[in-house]
Amino acid sequence: MRRMPPKVRFASSRTIEAIAVVTILALLGLTIKPSTKTEAGSLDTPATEEKKLQATTTARILQRQKQLRQIRPDNYDLAKVPINAENEEHWRHLLWTTAVVEPREPFVAEALNQILLMTTRPGLSASQVRTIDQAMKVGTQLYLSDPNFYGLVAQRFVETIEQSPEPEWVAVALSGLAKGKLSASELLRLSNTARSRFPDWANNVHLQTTLQDIAAIDKAEDLPPLRDLLTWEIAPQQLHLYVLCRDDRRVLCQAVLKDRKGNFVQQGGKLWSVPLLLESIHELGWNFTRGQTPQGIYRIEGVISQPDDEFFRAYGQFPLVNLYVPFEQGAKQFLPGRAGSFTGSLAEYQTMLPPSWRNQRSLHQSFWAGKAGRSLFRIHGSGESVDFFRGKDRNVPESYNWNPTIGCLSARELYNEKGQLIHADMPKILKALQNVGGKNFAGYLIVVNMPASETKPVSLQTIEAAINQPAQRSRQTRKPGAKSAAKKTPSTQTSVLLTKSVESSRKIRLQVAQLVNQTKRLESITAAKEKPAITSSATPPSATELKPLPVAY
Numbered sequence: 001m002r003r004m005p006p007k008v009r010f011a012s013s014r015t016i017e018a019i020a021v022v023t024i025l026a027l028l029g030l031t032i033k034p035s036t037k038t039e040a041g042s043l044d045t046p047a048t049e050e051k052k053l054q055a056t057t058t059a060r061i062l063q064r065q066k067q068l069r070q071i072r073p074d075n076y077d078l079a080k081v082p083i084n085a086e087n088e089e090h091w092r093h094l095l096w097t098t099a100v101v102e103p104r105e106p107f108v109a110e111a112l113n114q115i116l117l118m119t120t121r122p123g124l125s126a127s128q129v130r131t132i133d134q135a136m137k138v139g140t141q142l143y144l145s146d147p148n149f150y151g152l153v154a155q156r157f158v159e160t161i162e163q164s165p166e167p168e169w170v171a172v173a174l175s176g177l178a179k180g181k182l183s184a185s186e187l188l189r190l191s192n193t194a195r196s197r198f199p200d201w202a203n204n205v206h207l208q209t210t211l212q213d214i215a216a217i218d219k220a221e222d223l224p225p226l227r228d229l230l231t232w233e234i235a236p237q238q239l240h241l242y243v244l245c246r247d248d249r250r251v252l253c254q255a256v257l258k259d260r261k262g263n264f265v266q267q268g269g270k271l272w273s274v275p276l277l278l279e280s281i282h283e284l285g286w287n288f289t290r291g292q293t294p295q296g297i298y299r300i301e302g303v304i305s306q307p308d309d310e311f312f313r314a315y316g317q318f319p320l321v322n323l324y325v326p327f328e329q330g331a332k333q334f335l336p337g338r339a340g341s342f343t344g345s346l347a348e349y350q351t352m353l354p355p356s357w358r359n360q361r362s363l364h365q366s367f368w369a370g371k372a373g374r375s376l377f378r379i380h381g382s383g384e385s386v387d388f389f390r391g392k393d394r395n396v397p398e399s400y401n402w403n404p405t406i407g408c409l410s411a412r413e414l415y416n417e418k419g420q421l422i423h424a425d426m427p428k429i430l431k432a433l434q435n436v437g438g439k440n441f442a443g444y445l446i447v448v449n450m451p452a453s454e455t456k457p458v459s460l461q462t463i464e465a466a467i468n469q470p471a472q473r474s475r476q477t478r479k480p481g482a483k484s485a486a487k488k489t490p491s492t493q494t495s496v497l498l499t500k501s502v503e504s505s506r507k508i509r510l511q512v513a514q515l516v517n518q519t520k521r522l523e524s525i526t527a528a529k530e531k532p533a534i535t536s537s538a539t540p541p542s543a544t545e546l547k548p549l550p551v552a553y
Helices: 013-025 049-054 057-070 085-101 106-120 126-145 151-163 167-179 184-197 205-215 226-231 309-315 346-350 361-371 390-394 426-437 460-477 481-488 492-530
Strands: 239-245 253-258 273-276 296-304 320-324 378-380 413-415 421-424 442-449
Touching: 057 085, 085 126, 106 126, 106 151, 126 151, 126 167, 126 390, 151 167, 151 184, 167 184, 167 205, 184 205, 205 361, 226 460, 239 426, 253 426, 253 460, 296 361, 320 426, 346 361, 361 442, 378 426, 421 426
Parallel strands: 239 442
Antiparallel strands: 239 253, 253 273, 296 320, 296 442, 320 378, 413 421
């Protein structure tokens, strides 16, 4: 690892190594608080001694002290550490530490101010662009955490919108100011400025999606029936994992699972479920790298082994569930019956949704996120303590034991002061997926936000009511003949035969409904191929165009 000049060197070379692991890879967090339940009996990969040592109270205190020592004026002095290729690693680590600690120091605010002034400069080098890009995202986080203290960030964002030649930075600035409750008139003015400065904005994914989201602010949109989404099959014989969230991602999401036969998995007489956190540490929009987890459809394809002890703090000790968005390379089969990654149009993506949800723009997010270059989404645990990320104090109390990510889906994983595992949800998730899909399970993940005025997760009762509604309708419309015939028949044998007949009739009706459903979907796909696609003309990013990402976004 490159050594810093003596005047601006971090506390020690060991500190750099520790921060490197933590700052780049620590996406989630753990707790040292005890839990009343444990999944220890179902663990597949016991923690090594090295992992246990990293999770002890002593190790966590030392880790925090090393971080805090980085928050000092000389490390943020651009005169001593200018933004260039030589100092890129310094700023990459320091900006991540800044995001984790969220310091309220004047020298931090001034350093961000100086870096963001560079967004309007032409002729920036590739390394400068990467550093400024990270500063834009950390700046968004700090501005939203304390708009008064970090008010200079808002001023730089306005200048970025008015002068920067980079459309993605303009979109980040617009999105951040919109989340910061900028006045409607000023937000409209800045949106119009962006449109006039970039006449081709509709063909830029970041600008297009940001401007559409801003235009939809305060416009209530009625969701289609939830039952249509939950009872729909993207493809037969595939597992479906549904993650139902709130618009406020600081509130926990609720995950439920449907097996390959279309039945929802039960546990203890109720729906199997796991709470997950889908919050971005930077509070960025879903359409930016390191932003919120997008809504929409993902392909699930097996797991990735937890790399090694070095990445324990980032991922915990369990395998990671592998997810793909459209246009992401590596998927074996995103579309049903078609090998390879998704490379089609929005119209083709929409055929994977139930008819009533196909025009629901929020469920198109994973399509546009993939087109914008986002990738490497995972479901994983963590080896960090729950107090690792300082910004969590703004979260609702119920979600405190889950840490934010930079795009992934966060599962709870808790350790005590001795570094011993006391609770983990990843074994439960992995076991359920393997039970319904086999060792090399595959299927689909669907993320959807459910609006609510309260800061409570979507309840299992709400989900169960939506699932059972079609069955209730079926009972209400069922002809009474079979029921009355059963009453008139005194013979137990005849009653059994009639019961079997009713069950057989139900199965036939279900099969017919499935055939009709499949026929409609085939017609939709055919129509989509015959009609011109209504989508952005922006081309999907190739593997060489994607920016290299550290580990998981």
